[in-house]
Amino acid sequence: MPIDATQPYDPANLFARILRDEIPSRRVYEDEWAIAFHDIAPAAAVHILVIPRGPYVSWDDFSARASDAEIAGFIRAVGQVARAQGLARPGYRLLANTGPHGGQEVPHLHVHLFGGQPLGAMIAR
Numbered sequence: 001m002p003i004d005a006t007q008p009y010d011p012a013n014l015f016a017r018i019l020r021d022e023i024p025s026r027r028v029y030e031d032e033w034a035i036a037f038h039d040i041a042p043a044a045a046v047h048i049l050v051i052p053r054g055p056y057v058s059w060d061d062f063s064a065r066a067s068d069a070e071i072a073g074f075i076r077a078v079g080q081v082a083r084a085q086g087l088a089r090p091g092y093r094l095l096a097n098t099g100p101h102g103g104q105e106v107p108h109l110h111v112h113l114f115g116g117q118p119l120g121a122m123i124a125r
């Protein structure tokens, strides 16, 4: 079910629990600002989720409230993960579902990183 992106941050959400290692994940990256792990139901040959360590519900929440250092650290982490996965040269796609119209289901900001194959049209029409 898509979330209400205006809700307050829920520290018991799934990705908060993955951050705290209360739920296992296939982690591929971590630094001061972000962690990245494989999506449990991959929609492409490579499908990784990158999440900030800070408590932000969505891209909307993060872009409004996060510090410049958090935003820079997170954006750099996303690029670093893509390079480390060997995706920079063939290319990749980023997606941040936000709120009900975006189809966001987990209320902790996450950027989907898709790659490893040609990804086709950006969105169904």
Ligand code: 5GP
Binding pocket: 014, 025, 026, 037, 038, 039, 040, 041, 042, 096, 097, 103, 104, 105, 106
């Ligand atoms: P959203 O729809 O919120 O943008 O994306 C949520 C993503 O989380 C989905 O792609 C879904 O497959 C993934 N996901 C849901 N539960 C788990 C889980 O327990 N572990 C991992 N690694 N990914 C999950």
